[in-house]
Amino acid sequence: MSDDVQHRTEDQSEMIEKLKTWFSGKIVRKDLTKRIKEGANVPVYVLEYLLGMYCSSMDEEEIEAGVVNVKQILAENYVRPDEAQKIISKLRERGSYTVIDKVSVKLNYKNDVYESEFSNLGIKGVPIAETYVSDYERLLCGGIWCIVQLEYFYDEADKNRCPFIIRKLTPIQMPSLDIEEVKAARANFTDDEWIDLVLRSTGMEPSQFSKRVKWLHLARLIPLIENNYNLCELGPRGTGKSHIYKEISPNSILVSGGQTTVANLFYNMSNKTVGLVGLWDCVAFDEVAGIKFKDQDGVQIMKDYMASGSFARGKEEKNAYASMTFVGNINQSVDVVLKTSHLFDPFPDAMANDSAFLDRMHCYIPGWEIPKYRPEYFTNDYGFITDYFAEIMRELRKISYGDAFEKFFKLGNNLNQRDVIAVRRTVSGLTKLIYPNGQFTKENVEEILRFALEMRRRVKEQLKKIGGMEFYDVNFSYIDQETFNEEFVPVPEQGGGKLIPEGMGKPGHIYTVSHGKSGMIGVYKLEMQMTSGTGKFEKTGLGSDREAREAVDTAYRYLKANGKNISGSISTTTKDYLMHIQDMNGIGMTKYLTLPAVVAICSVALNKPALSSSVVLGDLSIGGTIMKVEELANTLQVCLDSGAKKVLIPITSAVDLGTVPSELIGCFNIIFYQSAEDAVFKALGVE
Known part of the structure; x- marks a missing residue:
């Protein structure tokens, strides 16, 4: 046995001893969950509720006996939808039967009785005592998993009466928890041990992850432990984004993408009941791209709730504590998304273009940093029984x-x-x-x-x-x-990967920042090549954009007429020029290219590179007039983000500097120019 493996097994046995001492009866071996989970499609917390009852021992024989027991209970009592009729038949024959199923309740207001529906068993309209409904309100809101003792009695005299009777209903949840015990026990574990224990409790194997990935997994749990927390995670498929909210906690509900209503989510005016946010600790939206509200004011009410934890419906204002989680897929690489749009792009337009809605997000987990799950990422080690862990988190919401x-x-x-x-x-x-x-x-x-x-x-x-x-x-x-x-x-x-690199570029390489076709502001790179020839001027990269072509042609015509004012060595008769223009952010071509093109042609003709990390702003009209920069503050912000250190600005834009925050101005060496010739000299550092 290698030293490393031996060291790890010693650590494990020491950890198991600690768990035995401080959390006896509240831990379970997660490989048992996996073993049974593959055969029964029940949430993890339902399984571990049973495993906690029968297998929370350290004795191998007792565990095996417990597993047999749990398998038998699931085989006999867990209702598989395709076997529903078989179980109903057994219930009729025996007169009573215990089932494990998801039960939801509605009020039949015509008859003034509560009626339950069994999800997998497929029976509806089963009367249920009011006490269960008042004790477990979540039965009214999406339903909860329960162990139910059913009886069957068919009354010949009253054929309309439902023959199913609920004798006893037990929700699958921990009965009680002493949070002070947990706090006291925490002192006996190191930080790393505790973080590993938390991750194993969610089914993951921490030894397979870097510290960074461990922390990103922890961040997924914050909505379950913190009131009114708004979290977003977008990333590739297969990284377990929705797993936590669906399987790990009986206190969170996963709303699969698609239409939802204000009544369902917040408050139903017709029957005066609070929606999901009032009954669950965390409401998670899967596949954010598909979220649609049937109501016009849906996003508005959601914004109000995300900011204040309250919402107004009808005459009154209601408070709730549920956290909101939004998970979805980013289908391209992050570099591409960052260059062409923004990281909230997968959201529906009503949300993605609403900066006030997005500003309410407390945390954005970079899902692309979490590796795609493989079998070895799931633990076989001991962790808390999921239900117990969910109760710890629920209790900690109070502080x-x-x-x-x-x-x-x-x-x-x-x-x-x-x-x-x-x-x-x-x-x-x-x-x-x-x-x-x-x-x-x-x-x-x-x-x-x-x-x-x-x-x-x-x-x-x-x-x-x-x-x-x-x-x-x-x-x-x-x-x-x-x-x-x-x-x-x-x-x-x-960080890194700036669009405008540091250091001197090549002659003929010029950067400019301006509005593209889409209305967004982006970086454009002009690259020039010069060969001996007859004064031909060719351009690539512009596609069929007529305005951009005209802008570049104007620059060449301007130099034909005025080139001698800049330098006698600029020839438009004995040289051919090729210009390539690159849209660095992918936002559509810009038409503000005349002045940057003049500078680029002069740069290659004179064989002089532009100043390092510099950007040329502003434009030149056909008549030779210098035009000021539109939206100067936003344009300078893009210059800063793209890595620019020096910015050439037309003197006509000096009046707009008052609109730019002083912190932003302080980030640049700003160089003013008065004419196209002046811009060329200053951009190329010619005195």
Whole structure:
């Protein structure tokens, strides 16, 4: 046996001893869940409820006997839809039968009785006692898994009467939990041990993941442990985005993509009942691309709820604590999405183009960083019984650790009120998950704070792309209260790979930033080549865009007439020129190309490269007039994001500098020019 394997088994046995000591009867071996799960299509928490009753021992023989027991119970009592009639027949023969099924309840107001429906058994209209409905309100809202003792009695005298009778109904949930025990037990585990235990409780094998991926998995649990938390995760298929919300907790409901209504989600005016947000801890939307509200005001009410945790229907305002989670697929690589649109693009248009809706997201998990699941990613080790773990999280919703970092750090000045709320909620959720007892060090909380800032900054970066200057302040930071040192937190996918590289380019390579066909602002790169010839001018990359072609032709005509004013060595008769124009963001070609094209042609003709990391803004009319930059502030923001350090601006735009935040102006070396010739000299650094 290798040292590494031996070391790991020693660690495992030590961990198992700890679990035996502190969580006896509340843990289960997750390979048992897998073994049985493959045969029965029940949620994990239903399975582990049974495994917890029969298999929470450490003795191999007892476990095997327990597994046999659970399999037998599932075989006899779990209702498979295709065997429903067989079970109904057994119920009739025997007079009574116990079933495991999902039960939902409706009020039959014509007869003033509550009637239940059994999902897999396929029977409806079964009368149910009012006490069950008042004790377990979720029966009215989508239904819950239960163990139900049914009786059968057919009354000859009253043939309209339902022959099915519910003798006893037990929801599949932990009866009680002492959170103080959990807090006390936490002190006996190291941080890494506890994080691994939490991940194993959700069925994952932490030894297969990097630390970063472990933290992203933890972030998925925040909506279950934090009230009114809005989370979004978009990424490739097969990375387990909806698994947590469907299988792991009986307190969350997964709404599969498609139409939904305000009545279903928030409040039903006709029968005066609160919708999903009032009855579940977390409402998760699967496949965000398909979300549609039948009601016109659906997104508006959702926005109101996501911001305040309340919504107005009719005459009154209602409060609820459910978190909102949005999961969906990004089908292209992140680099492509970032260049051509934004990371909220898969949302339906009513949401994706509404910056006020997206601004309410507290956290955006980069789903593309989580690897596609393979069999070895699922654990065979011990974790909490899912139901017990779900109750721990439910109990911890009652407390907040949003101020956990305040003793050590304060937040930088780029965070507005919404950003602060988002960061606090993420900090609170992760602190409760990792340090439920509230005992952590400065280093611990700094790690959580950095993660929280990054998750919120990802939202803000996309808002900046959609909403422009309103969201320019994305340089999130935190300040150490002792040293006053300010640390900035980047977003990995925005870093590196700048469109405008540092250092000197080649002669004839010029960057400009302007509005494209789509109305968005983007970066365009002009590349020139010059050969001996007869003064031909060819251009590629423009497609069939007539305006862009005219703009470039105007530049060449301008140089034919005025080239000698710049330099005698610029020839439009003995040289041929080829210009290629690249739309770096994929937003459609721009028509503001005349002035940049003049600079590019002069650059290659004089064999002089442009200044390093520079961008040429502004344009030139057919008559030779310099035109100012439209939307200067937003254009400069794109220059900054793309890596520009020096910006050439027409003097006519100087009046608009008042609209640009001073922090943004301070990021550049700004160079003004007065004419096309002046622009050429300054862009090429010619005195």
